[in-house]
Amino acid sequence: ESANVVIYGKLYPEIVYVRANGATEAGGRVSTLSSAAKAEEIDSHSEVNASNSRLGFRGTEDLGNGYKAEFQIEQVVPVDTGGGELATRDSFVGLSGGFGRVRLGNIDTVYKSLGDTLSFLGVSSGNFVSNSSILSKSALGSGKTGSFHLRAPNSVLYESPEFGGLQLHAQYATDEAKTDERNPYLQSYGIEYRNGPLYLALAHEIHTDYFGGSRNARSSVSNVTAAPGANSRDTGTRATVRYKFGSSRVEVDYAVLKYKESDGVANGFKEYEQRAYAISAEHSIGNWTIAASYARASPEDCSLVGGRACSTSGLDGAQLNLGAGYSLSKRTSLFALVSRLNNGRSARYSNLAIGKPDAGADITQAALGISHSF
Amino acid sequence: ESANVVIYGKLYPEIVYVRANGATEAGGRVSTLSSAAKAEEIDSHSEVNASNSRLGFRGTEDLGNGYKAEFQIEQVVPVDTGGGELATRDSFVGLSGGFGRVRLGNIDTVYKSLGDTLSFLGVSSGNFVSNSSILSKSALGSGKTGSFHLRAPNSVLYESPEFGGLQLHAQYATDEAKTDERNPYLQSYGIEYRNGPLYLALAHEIHTDYFGGSRNARSSVSNVTAAPGANSRDTGTRATVRYKFGSSRVEVDYAVLKYKESDGVANGFKEYEQRAYAISAEHSIGNWTIAASYARASPEDCSLVGGRACSTSGLDGAQLNLGAGYSLSKRTSLFALVSRLNNGRSARYSNLAIGKPDAGADITQAALGISHSF
Amino acid sequence: ESANVVIYGKLYPEIVYVRANGATEAGGRVSTLSSAAKAEEIDSHSEVNASNSRLGFRGTEDLGNGYKAEFQIEQVVPVDTGGGELATRDSFVGLSGGFGRVRLGNIDTVYKSLGDTLSFLGVSSGNFVSNSSILSKSALGSGKTGSFHLRAPNSVLYESPEFGGLQLHAQYATDEAKTDERNPYLQSYGIEYRNGPLYLALAHEIHTDYFGGSRNARSSVSNVTAAPGANSRDTGTRATVRYKFGSSRVEVDYAVLKYKESDGVANGFKEYEQRAYAISAEHSIGNWTIAASYARASPEDCSLVGGRACSTSGLDGAQLNLGAGYSLSKRTSLFALVSRLNNGRSARYSNLAIGKPDAGADITQAALGISHSF
Structure with missing residues (x-):
């Protein structure tokens, strides 16, 4: 029976130097939506991290007539500290054929899969060099409810067949937590186009009743419990262009995130919007690969219930990543990474593996690691 | 070394429609043993469930002279949500030979293994179509302590060799939680007979100091903490007949569950008994298989310490399951399931994957899924 | 890809008889550092334990020029109760070549790996017959912070090439929990020498800011929170001699553990030192192997901040283990074990799988089990 199963994985532990300083002074003025600043810094120290190091089991079965069944059970393996449960990464059963591919x-999410595809030296998943910290998270806080960089439990995902390079994707995921008032669920849609060196993608994701605004904003504006009748609808929209020429690859992403809530409490959260872009490039020379990326997010607008003034001042953030990798083989490489994430005085963008930055804290990280695939 | 290990598994995620309504009015009259009704219903909603989807590692070693060593490490893999730890399903080391088979x-349990063997389209394990919700659980509540559908940690299990179709099974499992007053442990015994298309089995299980009565009954009659000197002895007894003719299989199960406690508090729990039966049938036509099962439980009697009156009124339950499967291959099939579980006004039988029904709530579920073995 | 991965493991479940009695009378006089005695005993009872039963995935890759990459993901598998997460045993990525071997x-720890190497019948890892309970733990309590028998998360480990039988080892592990005042981390060093039947090893380990003294001592002398400016430096030093002649192997270990804290609170913990030795022997006759080991620890000295009198009276412990194994094959054996651990009236040495002994309680255990490797 083992013939049906492939064991695979990738481990990429690294030694990391971390520091977060320059936090906004305690009680300093921050945007209307931000929690109060406490001037908390993170002393320079070392960590050993393992990002999304993983182990998986997968297989496919030919059903005849062009039909195919497939399964995958993949898990994060924290080789640095131990721990981790089963099926914590993409895990599913799927069926494909002329109609396309359905997975359960x-x-x-489709949104996560279609954009920010240039994985920085192959190690950006779960690593501090991921652009997602700026491109797909809220300036108000890095909590999951406000994130558009998600793995969605309880998903049904459909992918169309390819039509002349075009492919459509659609996903529905329930939170299984419907009440009389609220029904949290996720929809994620995308279209991609591939033509030789060119890759284009457009993705759109809708979070119903996730309250990504209220849950990350300062508690005094939160509608989550204060307004039992409130509902939310948060959306992310992103365009991606990637191009390969010679041994270089370049990608540009542009994203708009909107957090909207209805029937909120007086002076409560109503709407917040931010825009972000990321530019990534990778170039290979012999066994070496060098990579750089820059991501920047800016607040667009915010509003409160009842029209009270809402300031987005200081809710901007930017991140610069530089790295170099040296291939020891097709499966094994050494890598060095440096990153600087700057938070505006009200912002809490975070690429920390441990802990959270206070408002305005700027994060510096550097790492040396080894990546091994099997 | 890998030659010693077989990787195997079965994943069967499904999209489920769920609803529980008709709960007994809040404060309405229920049986003496039942917790007060609160009229709580569960709104119709959708879930993605994975039942007992699993991944396992196993192997056998020929020791010569008819002796064999074996091991198995099997775990539930919630492909719907991720999560799950190791060895959460049958996991053991065993030794077999002329003397039979011993596993540690x-x-x-033997009781669980010998009865209700006709796995509804191969997907009843952990699924809402399992008859065990009625046949092997208490009407007072679906808690583990009152269940006779258990996997027993810390088990020693012996199976005899076959004598003319007859085989004996005996199991002992300690709770490792002995105190001066209480010593919770489990014993499970069974005998099975196989002869061509016929399968007969009789099983008996004893739970010492599990307090399956007190722990599921209304708190005012509980002896668990109120009577430190109290002890319990709960038993299940079940007969099973299965017959195969042509491409049809039929099974009938009849079970008696008794919950007894001694030295309880005044007016405390003393005894509760219920009886149940299940009828299951499966029929194959080409790639199609259709299945139906019906299970029904009725209270027999109850009594309290000191002879106070004890009513079992409304502690009955019944469940009807219908399903169809379509084989895409030997390893892969699609399935559709419908189920209705009716609770008497005092009963809390449950086949919900998430949440618990209030007294009297009737549960309707329907599912579409895919089953893939490897 | 599976060709890159070897699945391996070892399961050794056992039925254990356990008892702890003779605890020091409640409120009885104990050493200055010991928590008050409560005369708590553990009634004789049975358990099923699985020690460090394990499942692993590993592989190596030849990189050419004598370089090699390797990975290992190994986990404890509690086949007795189920449960357990990923990578809970040695898990790493490594690179080796002429320079030696580096793993992340x-x-x-090096200290744990180089000493107490004669694994009692191959089942001492995590089992009550391990000498580590006496040789590498504090008499004050078996908590992790005072243990020199550790797996260190976030490790970088270097092993030198062999020079004429000599090999050096060095390890650094961060706790990732640095604050302004404290920086918990571990260093472990060792040198081993192998020459035919002879094995010699010397190991030294330093725990900075683990507070292995304060955290295991009675709370009134603890500096952990009472003296925010306090720091700690605990060390273990051990010499090991092992010799093989014919079908016998003998090992002697001698260890000194020191727990030191600076800038403690008045009358707080300042220093505690204990010394221990272990003698182990194993002898094979045909399919049988018999084993015996004896370990004994004695307090050396203690002191408190400000020079207040400190007594180490009753902080001694000793353990005797006897066992026999019968090989059914190279991979499978049956084993029987007996052990007696005696605690001095102030000591809390422990080899219990479940629970902790009270001061002075003596632990008796006996087991029958099966060991199966794959």
């Missing part, structure tokens, strides 16, 4: 399980 | 580990 | 991950 715990699966990365 | 975390193993399904 | 969750790895046993």
Whole structure:
């Protein structure tokens, strides 16, 4: 029976130097939506991290007539500290054929999969060099409810066949937590186009009743419990262009995130919007690969219930990543990474593996690691 | 070394429609043993469930002279949500030979293994179509302590050799939680007979100091903490007949569950008994298989310490399951399931994957899924 | 890809008889550092335990020029009860070549690896017959912070090439929990020498800011929170001699553990030192192997901040283990074990799988089990 199963994985532990300083002074003025600043810094120290190091089991079965069944059980393996449960990464059963491909399980959203595809030296998943910290998270806080960089449990995902390079994707995921008042669920849609060196993608994701605004904003504006009748609808929209020429690859992403809530409490959260872009490039020379990326997010607008003034001042953030990798083989490489994430005085963008930055804290990280695939 | 290990598994995620309504009015009259009704219903909603989807590692070693060593490490893999730890399903080391087979580990009870064997389209394990919700659980509540559908940690299990179709099974499992007053442990015994298309089995299980009565009954009659000197002895007894003719299989199960406690508090729990039966049938036509099962439980009697009156009124339950499966291959099939579980006004039988029904609530579920073995 | 991965493991479940009695009378006089005695005993009872039963995935890759990459993901599998997460045993990525070997991950300390190497019938890991309970733990309590028998998360480990039988080892592991005042981390060093039947090893381990003294001592002398400016430096030093002649193997270990804290609170913990030795022997006759080991620890000295009198009276412990194994094959054996651990009236040495002994309680255990490797 083992003939049906492939064991695979990738481990990429690294030694990391971390520091977060320059936090906004305690009680300093921050945007209307931000929690109060406490001037908390993170002393320079070392960590050993393992990002999304993983182990998986997968297989496919030919059903005849062009039909195919497939399964995958993949898990994060924290080789640095131990721990971790089963099926914590993309895990599913799928069926494909002339109609396309349907999968049922715990699966990365279409939105996450189609954009920010240039994985920085192959190690950006779960690593501090991921652009997602700026491109797909809220300036108000890095909590999951406000994130558009998600793996969605309880997913049904459909992918169309390819039509002349075009492919459509659609996903529905329930939170299984429907009440009389609220029904949290996720929809994620995308279209991609591939033509030789060119890759284009457009993705749109809708979070119903996730309250990504209220849950990350300062508690005094939160509608989550204060307004039992409130509902939310948060959306992310992103365009991606990637191009390969020679041994270089370049990608540009542009994203708009909107957090909207209805029937909120007086002076409560109503709407917040931010825009972000990321530019990534990778170039290979012999066994070496060098990579750089820059991501920047800016607040667009915010409003409160009843029209009270809402300031987005200081809710901007930017991140610069530089790295170099040296291939020891097709499966094994050494890598060095440096990153600087700057938070505006009200912002809490975070690429920390441990802990959270206070408002305005700027994060510096550097790492040396080894990546091994099997 | 890998030659010693077989990787195997079965994943069967499904999209489920769920609803529980008709709960007994809040404060309405229920049986003496039942917790007060609160009229709580569960709104119709959708879930993605994965039942007992699993991944396992196993192997056998020929020791010569007819002796064999074996091991199995099997775990539930919630492909719908991720999560799950190791060895959460049958996991053991065993030794077999002329004397029979002995296993040491975390193993399904003999009682569970010998009855309700006609796995509804191969997907009843952990699924809402399992008859066990009625046949092997208490009407007072679906808690583990009152269940006779258990995997027993810390088990020693012996199976005799076959004598003319007859085989004996005996299991002992300690709770490792002995105190001066209480010593919770489990014993499970069974005998099975196989002869061509016929399968007969009789099983008996004893739970010492599990307090399956007190722990599921209304708190005012509980002896668990109120009577430190109290002890309990709960038993299940079940007969099973299965017959195969042509491409049809039929099974009938009849079970008696008794919950008894001694030295309880005044007016405390003393005894509760219920009886149940289940009828299951499966029929194959080409790639199609259709299945139906019906299970029904009725209270028999109850009594309290000191002879106070004890009513079992409304502690009955019944469940009807219908399903169809379509085989895409030997390893892969699609399935559709419908189920209705009716609770008497005092009963809390449950086949919900998430949440618990209030007294009297009737549960309707329907599912579409895919089953893939590897 | 599976060709890159080897699945391996070892399961050794056992039925254990356990008792702890003779605890010091409640409120009885104990050493200055010991928590008050409560005369708590553990009634004789049975358990099923699985020690460090394990499942692993590993592989190596030849990189050419004598370089090699390797990975290992190994986990404890509690086949007795189920449960357990991923990478809970030695898990890492490594690179080796002419320079030696470097590994990054969750790895046993050098100190743990180089000593007490004669694994009692191959089942001492995590089992009550391990000498580590006496040789490498504090008499004050078996808590992790005072243990020199550790797997260290966030490790970087270097092993030198062999020079004429000599090999050096060095390890650094961060706790990732640095604050302004404290920086908990571990260093572990060792040198081993192998020459035919002879094995010699010397190991030294330093725990900075683990507070292995304060955290295991009675709370009134603890500096952990009472003296925010306090720091700690605990060390273990051990010499090991092992010799093989014919079908016998003998090992002697001698260890000194020191727990030191600076800038403690008045009358707080300042220093505690204990010394221990262990003698182990194993002898094979045909399919049988018999084993015996004896370990004994004695307090050396203690002191408190400000020079207040400190007594180490009753902080001694000793353990005797006897066992026999019968090989059914190279991979499978049956084993029987007996052990007696005696605690001095102030000591809390423990080899219990469940629970902790009270001061002075003596632990008796006996087991029958099966060991199966794959």
